[in-house]
Amino acid sequence: MTSLLTGLLRGTAAGAAGTTALNLTTQADMALRARPASGAPTELVSAVADRVDVDVPGSRRERGRRLEGLGGLAGSATGVAVGGLAGVLRSAGVRLPAVVGGPLLGLAAMAASDLPMARLGLTDPRRWANADWAADAVPHLVYGVTTHATLSSTFRADDRERAERPHAGPRPATTGSVLRAAALDAATGARSTAGPAALAWRAQRGDRGASGTAANGSVRTLVSVLALGEVAGDMHPAIPPRTSPSALVPRLALAAGSASTAARRDGREPGPGALVAAGTALGAAVGGMRLRGWAQQRLGTDLPGALAEDALTAVLGWVGAGRSA
Structure with a gap:
C-alpha cells in the first residue's frame, strides 16, 4: 500500500x-x-x-x-x-x-x-x-x-x-460494487436492520468474513426477527425520530458495516462502499420521513407512505446485497 x-x-x-x-x-x-x-x-x-x-x-x-x-x-x-x-x-x-x-x-x-x-x-x-x-x-x-x-x-x-x-489484497471496487453498496446503505438508512437482514438472507456458507457467519440459520433467524420488530415498532411513540442523534448514529454505523461486509464477501476493497454509506443512509432516512409526511398530509394517514417505504427498502436491500460477477 x-x-x-x-x-x-x-x-x-x-x-x-x-x-x-x-x-x-x-x-x-x-x-x-x-x-x-x-x-x-x-x-x-x-x-x-x-x-x-x-x-x-x-x-x-x-x-x-x-x-x-x-x-x-x-x-x-x-x-x-x-x-x-x-x-x-x-x-x-x-x-x-x-x-x-x-x-x-x-x-x-x-x-x-x-x-x-x-x-x-x-x-x-x-x-x-x-x-x-x-x-x-x-x-x-x-x-x-x-x-x-x-x-x-x-x-x-x-x-x-x-x-x-x-494475493496482495482485495480487488479494487467497481462501479457496480459501489452502486450496490449505495443501494444497501439506502435500505439501511430507511430501516436500520434492512442491510444486515438482506446480507443474511443472501449469505452462503463459505463466504468471507461476517457474511459466512450470517449464513448460519440461527443468525439469519435472529436478524430477521430484529428486522420485523423494527418494522412493527416503528410507529410506537417511544421510538425516537430516525433523524435524532440516538437513532441516526447507529443507523449510519450499520450502513457502513453492511457495505464493508458485502465488499469483503466479494473480495473487494471495503473503503468505497463505506465512504458512500453516510451520505446515502442519511439521505434515505430523511427521504423516508418526508415520504411519510407527504402521505400524512395528502391522505390523512402515513400508512401508505410507510408501506411504500418498506417495499422500496426491501427491493434496495435485496439488490444491494447482490454479489459481484
Missing part, C-alpha cells in the same frame, strides 16, 4: 491540475458570455477577516486588491486541499471508479467553496437561478474529472503491480 505521505503529495499535484482546469473553464465561460468575474472569493476572505478581527492593511484600493489576491489564493488552496485528501484516501485503499470519483470530487470542492459563504450569509444557493448553478457546477465537475484522472495516472504503476499480485 502506498504511504499516506506519498498519497498526499500525489493528491496535491492532482488537485493543482484540477484547479487549473477549473480556472480555465471559468475564464472560458467569462469570455463566451461576457460575464464579470465573481466577487464571491473576495467577499469570503473579507468576511473571514472581519470575523477573526484581522486587519488587512492599506488604503481602500490597496485593501481591495489584497483581498482579491487572497480570494484567489483561498480558492486555489481549496482545490489543492481536496485533491490532497483524495490522494490520502486512495493511498489508504479507497479507489473509486471514474464515473463516481470524478463527480464526487467535484461535489466535494463545490461544497468546500459554497458552504462557508452560505454559513456567513454571503449567498443563498436556494435562490440561485439555473444559470448560476451551471456557472458553479460545470467548472467544479471539470475539476473533479481532471483531479481524478490525474490522481489515477499517478497510481497506475501501483495498481498494475497490485493486479499482477492478486
Whole structure:
C-alpha cells in the first residue's frame, strides 16, 4: 500500500491540475458570455477577516486588491486541499471508479467553496437561478474529472503491480460494487436492520468474513426477527425520530458495516462502499420521513407512505446485497 505521505503529495499535484482546469473553464465561460468575474472569493476572505478581527492593511484600493489576491489564493488552496485528501484516501485503499470519483470530487470542492459563504450569509444557493448553478457546477465537475484522472495516472504503476499480485489484497471496487453498496446503505438508512437482514438472507456458507457467519440459520433467524420488530415498532411513540442523534448514529454505523461486509464477501476493497454509506443512509432516512409526511398530509394517514417505504427498502436491500460477477 502506498504511504499516506506519498498519497498526499500525489493528491496535491492532482488537485493543482484540477484547479487549473477549473480556472480555465471559468475564464472560458467569462469570455463566451461576457460575464464579470465573481466577487464571491473576495467577499469570503473579507468576511473571514472581519470575523477573526484581522486587519488587512492599506488604503481602500490597496485593501481591495489584497483581498482579491487572497480570494484567489483561498480558492486555489481549496482545490489543492481536496485533491490532497483524495490522494490520502486512495493511498489508504479507497479507489473509486471514474464515473463516481470524478463527480464526487467535484461535489466535494463545490461544497468546500459554497458552504462557508452560505454559513456567513454571503449567498443563498436556494435562490440561485439555473444559470448560476451551471456557472458553479460545470467548472467544479471539470475539476473533479481532471483531479481524478490525474490522481489515477499517478497510481497506475501501483495498481498494475497490485493486479499482477492478486494475493496482495482485495480487488479494487467497481462501479457496480459501489452502486450496490449505495443501494444497501439506502435500505439501511430507511430501516436500520434492512442491510444486515438482506446480507443474511443472501449469505452462503463459505463466504468471507461476517457474511459466512450470517449464513448460519440461527443468525439469519435472529436478524430477521430484529428486522420485523423494527418494522412493527416503528410507529410506537417511544421510538425516537430516525433523524435524532440516538437513532441516526447507529443507523449510519450499520450502513457502513453492511457495505464493508458485502465488499469483503466479494473480495473487494471495503473503503468505497463505506465512504458512500453516510451520505446515502442519511439521505434515505430523511427521504423516508418526508415520504411519510407527504402521505400524512395528502391522505390523512402515513400508512401508505410507510408501506411504500418498506417495499422500496426491501427491493434496495435485496439488490444491494447482490454479489459481484
